[in-house]
Structure formats: structure tokens, C-alpha cells
Amino acid sequence: MSGFNYEDLGLKVGLELHFQLATSYKLFCRCPAALSEGEAKLKFERRLRPTQSELGEVDPAALFEFRKGLTIVYEADDNSSCLVELDEEPPHAINEEAVDIALTIALMLNAKPVDEIHVMRKVVIDGSNTTGFQRTCVVALGGWTDIDGKRI
Numbered sequence: 384m385s386g387f388n389y390e391d392l393g394l395k396v397g398l399e400l401h402f403q404l405a406t407s408y409k410l411f412c413r414c415p416a417a418l419s420e421g422e423a424k425l426k427f428e429r430r431l432r433p434t435q436s437e438l439g440e441v442d443p444a445a446l447f448e449f450r451k452g453l454t455i456v457y458e459a460d461d462n463s464s465c466l467v468e469l470d471e472e473p474p475h476a477i478n479e480e481a482v483d484i485a486l487t488i489a490l491m492l493n494a495k496p497v498d499e500i501h502v503m504r505k506v507v508i509d510g511s512n513t514t515g516f517q518r519t520c521v522v523a524l525g526g527w528t529d530i531d532g533k534r535i
Contacts, residue, residue: 398526400488403416404416404480404481404484404485406478406480406481406484407480408478408480409468409478410477410478410481410518411467411474411475411476411477411478411518412465412467412468412474412475413465413475414463414464414465414467414468415462415463417463418463419460419462419463419464421460423458423459423460424459424460424461425458425459425460425461425464425469426456426457426458426459427456427457427459427469428454428455428456428457429454429455429457429513429515430452430453430454430455431448431449431455431508431510431515432449432508432515433445433446433448433449433506433508433515434506434515434516436506442506445506445507445508448508448509448510449508453510455510457469457513468513469513470513470514474502474518477500477502477520482500482522485522485523486522486523489522489523489526490523492523492526492527492528493526493527493528494523494524494525494526494527495523495524495525495526496522496523497521497522497523497524500520500521500522501520501521502518502519502520503518503519503520504516504517504518504519505517505518505519
């Protein structure tokens with residue numbers, strides 16, 4: 384154990400979960416959530432660039448990725464992709480089925496759901512998505528669970 388007193392430091396630690404939910408369609412469009420089989424029908428390239436945050440700052444991780452100078456090639460299929468995923472159309476309303484699942488998990492973890500869910504953008508330009516940002520939202524706060532007699 385380290386000699387740091389985390390309480391004195393004001394350390395706060397959170398848990399962010401990433402998990403593909405078994406929903407009937409994707410989070411911000413009506414495309415099926417299943418992966419396509421077969422050959423891609425469309426290929427397109429992007430060179431993603433960092434942008435300033437609302438505070439006027441550039442994320443160092445985004446700048447690091449940008450300096451690699453990569454051009455990313457994306458492949459899509461018209462059975463499971465649409466203009467939203469190609470970043471050519473604004474996102475549609477959030478998938479209510481996914482929100483219900485997230486709230487169920489939050490309640491199972493004794494978390495308190497927020498009054499309103501706001502979709503935010505987090506800059507991510509590592510090529511993992513076509514937009515240069517990830518859409519994210521806080522669904523609940525302050526949860527806990529007991530594991531082996533210890534509350535975490």
C-alpha cells in the first residue's frame with residue numbers, strides 16, 4: 384500500500400462501463416445492433432483532428448493521436464450502417480430500450496439515477512469512430528455493491 388492519504392489528496396474515483404447491450408437497434412439510429420456479415424458495400428477515409436473543449440483546451444491524448452498523421456479507412460454496410468454512423472446526419476433520439484437497461488443496471492448497483500440524461504461529446508480521435516468524438520451520458524451516480532463482505 385502506498386504512503387498517500389487519498390482522502391487528504393481529494394482523490395475521487397469513478398467507474399465507467401462500456402458494454403454492448405442486446406438491444407433491437409443502435410443507440411442513436413434505427414440500424415440493427417448486430418454486426419454485418421460479408422463484404423463491405425462502402426469504404427471511406429477520414430483524417431480526424433482534435434478540437435477545443437468547451438473550456439478552450441485541447442485534450443493531450445487527442446493531440447497525441449493526431450500527430451501520428453493517420454488516415455483511417457472505414458468500411459460500412461447498408462444493412463447495419465446509415466448516415467448517422469457515417470457522421471453525415473445528426474444523431475437521432477436516444478434508444479429508450481438502452482436507457483432502460485442502463486437504469487436497471489444502475490439500480491442493481493444501488494446507484495441514484497440522475498433527474499435528466501444529457502448526451503455529451505468526448506473527443507476521441509484514435510480511429511475507433513467516424514466522428515472524432517464519443518457520445519456519452521451519465522445515467523446514475525453513487526452506486527455500490529458488496530463483494531466478499533466488502534462494500535465497494
